[in-house]
Amino acid sequence: SRSINLAVIPGDGIGQEVVAEGLKVLSAVLPQDVKLETKEYDFGARRYHDTGETLTDADLDALKKHDAILLGAIGDPSVPSGVLERGFLLKLRFAFDHHVNLRPSKLLPGVATPLAGEPSIDFVVVREGTEGPYTGNGGTIRKGTEHEVATEVSVNTAFGVERVVRDAFARAQARPRKKLALIHKNNVLTFAGHLWTNIFNKVAAEFPEVTTEYMHVDAATIYLVTQPERFDVIVTDNLFGDIITDLAAAVSGGIGVAASGNINPSGEFPSMFEPVHGSAPDIAGQGKADPSATVLSVALLLRHLGYEAEAARIDEAVSADLAERTGKPARSTSEIGDALAVRVAG
Amino acid sequence: SRSINLAVIPGDGIGQEVVAEGLKVLSAVLPQDVKLETKEYDFGARRYHDTGETLTDADLDALKKHDAILLGAIGDPSVPSGVLERGFLLKLRFAFDHHVNLRPSKLLPGVATPLAGEPSIDFVVVREGTEGPYTGNGGTIRKGTEHEVATEVSVNTAFGVERVVRDAFARAQARPRKKLALIHKNNVLTFAGHLWTNIFNKVAAEFPEVTTEYMHVDAATIYLVTQPERFDVIVTDNLFGDIITDLAAAVSGGIGVAASGNINPSGEFPSMFEPVHGSAPDIAGQGKADPSATVLSVALLLRHLGYEAEAARIDEAVSADLAERTGKPARSTSEIGDALAVRVAG
Numbered sequence A, B: 001s002r003s004i005n006l007a008v009i010p011g012d013g014i015g016q017e018v019v020a021e022g023l024k025v026l027s028a029v030l031p032q033d034v035k036l037e038t039k040e041y042d043f044g045a046r047r048y049h050d051t052g053e054t055l056t057d058a059d060l061d062a063l064k065k066h067d068a069i070l071l072g073a074i075g076d077p078s079v080p081s082g083v084l085e086r087g088f089l090l091k092l093r094f095a096f097d098h099h100v101n102l103r104p105s106k107l108l109p110g111v112a113t114p115l116a117g118e119p120s121i122d123f124v125v126v127r128e129g130t131e132g133p134y135t136g137n138g139g140t141i142r143k144g145t146e147h148e149v150a151t152e153v154s155v156n157t158a159f160g161v162e163r164v165v166r167d168a169f170a171r172a173q174a175r176p177r178k179k180l181a182l183i184h185k186n187n188v189l190t191f192a193g194h195l196w197t198n199i200f201n202k203v204a205a206e207f208p209e210v211t212t213e214y215m216h217v218d219a220a221t222i223y224l225v226t227q228p229e230r231f232d233v234i235v236t237d238n239l240f241g242d243i244i245t246d247l248a249a250a251v252s253g254g255i256g257v258a259a260s261g262n263i264n265p266s267g268e269f270p271s272m273f274e275p276v277h278g279s280a281p282d283i284a285g286q287g288k289a290d291p292s293a294t295v296l297s298v299a300l301l302l303r304h305l306g307y308e309a310e311a312a313r314i315d316e317a318v319s320a321d322l323a324e325r326t327g328k329p330a331r332s333t334s335e336i337g338d339a340l341a342v343r344v345a346g
């Protein structure tokens, strides 16, 4: 019989609330024969304040035993900027080699967009997750003096770039439009840019059916608001991916519906799924958060574990729920979760 | 009697066409007593193909003698990516210490925006121009092999950050709303991020009237499409500034009307003014380019040289011209230039 052994990290702020709904929908969608085991982990601001710890080796050993990880959000204004981001979120991505950061953007019917007209948006960003300016390489000298120098080093390897580029080509190949755009800034960041561009072109030769284009990251932000229908699959570096996926989320219905997967395709380590939004301390504990992004992240999780039919049922449920929102009074986090649970079970 | 000794660099593609109109409007707006001298320099793709040169020491010596520089656009597909960008555009910014890259965004009445509703957009980005990931620090080992490693080093100094942050605070102080946002990614790029944040907070203490906020660059892209009215002055690093100013241009009428100044506030070297758009080889030579961005760059140039009244006349002329476009047939580059020249003279 089948089973899913899930690590659950609600985290901070609205993370707690949205993860509860994600689990509700997960339980509702799974067939009877699938045994779902969940173990909750208390990471984030509270743990940091209590113990000074963010993510220990023992924590990593424990997490490693799970099939996948569902995360709500990590981060709180009471913790200095960077401590939880570098000490937990990025540490986990790097430790578990989550090199494919998958972020789909789809403007669903009935969903509001800040863009005029009725843009058609349906693309997925494959963001590299273990290299680039996110490595934490760099440092500071003469800190706090007028002679301070601070550096950040973007590290890019042929190994790291090729595997994520291959993943993106395979995804493009599997989609009807078969288009792949590389986004970088190779006219300025020439060292990293040439590595990315050369590998992209080399792998392209193996995927003759995929139509490719290259775009500078600054130009890409223009196209994301003027011609978002142009995109099918995008592959890009860690920092550019961070920036354009927030913009992509904004134009395709907001971060309330933006899901993401931090994927280790080899399966050597569990992959992690999380909404793109943060812990939103301003609305935490009030039942105001939209759990849709977390529920859609559960769909990505199921798809990753091979439960394609169940993933599709969740996608459809969220889509139907969103389509019926216009003109109705706002519902609470758990009301939306309840409605989605009913839909996926039905 | 007063005089302006201007270096003119039409450059590639539509650069030639738009600069001609910029000069037309400049001549029309200047009072009789101001002697305008211009000297044209042939930089860009043609010069590179003919001589292999992009910008020599002798070129820099010649340019140095001018009061200011007006540039059209540099770049052509026939030149490998990066050669003219690093070899000309960035070399000039660094050589002339253009550390204040000024990019205003204003949605003028009658101008189309990809955003729904009628957003009110009027802010200016102060982008650092001589540091960050643009320094060209970094390198490649084992090039072309499966073991290639390519790095890009973002270099940030207290000296470089403080001077541009001060410039931005002074600009915010001089504007009615007196708001300044620092945009960075200090939760991930902690070395550079802390330097920027600490200096920003230190200088803020000297400008108690200025309301400040901090925003991550990814979040900033969301606000630029959902709440652009929120921004007044933005200060940011070289790469983030590159990205958000293209997005800012897109939402406030497109790069057809986005002007920029590469400013050396001390006046030790001439400042350079250019449209944000590129050389657009696809429409070059057809009279299709909108010269408005270049004409608005001429206004920034005049303002920098102390001709405030003339700069304001140009801004008003462009604004009036744009307001009357709706429903009218498209005009050629020179027709728009002619119309603007008439308006500023009138």
Ligand SMILES: CC(C)[C@H](C(=O)O)[C@@H](O)C(=O)O
Pocket: A085, A086, A089, A090, A242, A276, B187, B188, B218
């Ligand atoms: C919180 C932060 C570390 C993170 C990132 O920059 O990757 C977030 O912005 C995201 O996109 O998941």
Ligand SMILES: CC(C)[C@H](C(=O)O)[C@@H](O)C(=O)O
Pocket: A187, A188, A218, B085, B086, B089, B090, B242, B276
């Ligand atoms: C062409 C390129 C070097 C330049 C930059 O990245 O600064 C351009 O994008 C700009 O914004 O002026």
